[in-house]
Amino acid sequence: MALLEIRSLSKVYQRDSQAIPVFEDIDLDIDTGEFLVLMGPSGSGKTTLLNLIAGLDEPTTGTITVGGEEVTAMSRRQLAAWRSDHVGFIFQLYNLLPVLTAYQNVELPLLLTHLSKKERREHVMTALEVVGLSDRADHFPRQLSGGQEQRVAIGRAIVSDPTLILADEPTGDLDAKSADEILTLMQRLNREFSKTILLVTHDQRAAERGEAIMHLDKGVLTR
Template identity: 55%
Template sequence: MSAVSEIQNAGNGAVGNRNIVVQARGVSKIFRRDAFEVTALDNVSIDIAAGEFVALMGPSGSGKTTLLNMIAAIDRPTSGQLLVLSEDIFLLNDEQTARWRNEHVGYIFQTFNLMPVLTAFENVELPLLLTNLTQQQRRDHVTTALRLVGLGDRMHHLPRQLSGGQEQRVAIARAIVTDPTLIIADEPTGDLDSHSATEVLEILKRLNENFQKTVVMVTHDPHAASYAHVVRHLEKGMLLPIGG
């Protein structure tokens, strides 16, 4: 029996017939360092429906980012099964996984991670260089993405010429320029002042509400979590029950 059918058979009633984007069943992740083993995730099961805005909260080392990385297919579980967009992404080879990420996932980092030698426009264009779009099509996509985050007038600025909030908005534009289904944000407001943080959260909310993007966000900040439909807590690698 394939992982897909196993998970579908085991699907819990909570999500019912909704279109499920992320289905995790018994996912564990154990890091081995020398003779020590650290359990980052312990038997985590979670369903995230399409169009949901989910916040993952928890103390440092609780496994939030590890779970996020697995959903984005940049890390692999030690055990358990994980379907993202109905695909068992860990059956894909490295090249296929990279393409899958490029097409389906937009990743927003806490520290922006823009290429310092590229302008805002070029940073946003970067993921599109892997597609078959023409130069004009790429230009249109980038312009649209940058306007959407309110940076239509900062296209040709280098990251060092932008404020932290503006850099993060460029990073959001880069994450959405390929029109992914899933937006993964790892503490996107962690390095921002409250004003910039609110701007970024408003953009994420708009992407979720107006463009039906599924957003999975890791945060420590209760204010940021208040933008989410669902808040899930992790502690010592275990996912606490809703409301737990």
């Protein structure tokens, strides 16, 4: 059984009286430990699909099931709790909170758990170590390079050991060297730590790091 199952998923935005379909009747399975890359031109609905999987947006029709739990049937409150337990999100612009240190940014998801301060510290330091920034724990985002900021964001995404990591153009704002480092790190997360990753990108070099590539174009999803 796949970790992520998407069945007959459609998303149609309504603007005034005009219906704007993003995609219709999509099916997708992602197995545990898979590193899947989703490619497609701008506006093809990649980010929308990612948001739907994370329960940040509601589909027009269809179902999404992650680890046997139907995400599309959850209330907003249930979704918040589910996301904190099962989803690690990596954004294109890192989206770190600028007033918190690297340590505090990584710790954020753990504040939603019942871990003690000591346990949280252990988890955060482990995550920072994995992303190679344990010596930057007390740095604020403005004191870090773009690549380092994204690594902190990845630390934040993995610190609570989520079931699924969703990455939306994580290298889109980085130079080639930093992008390469980030992709290597993601590959490592997948291979060493068996993390299931869905990476959205339109960068062919990034796509080559995944185990499989899917294309979303004009509302149609193809392998």
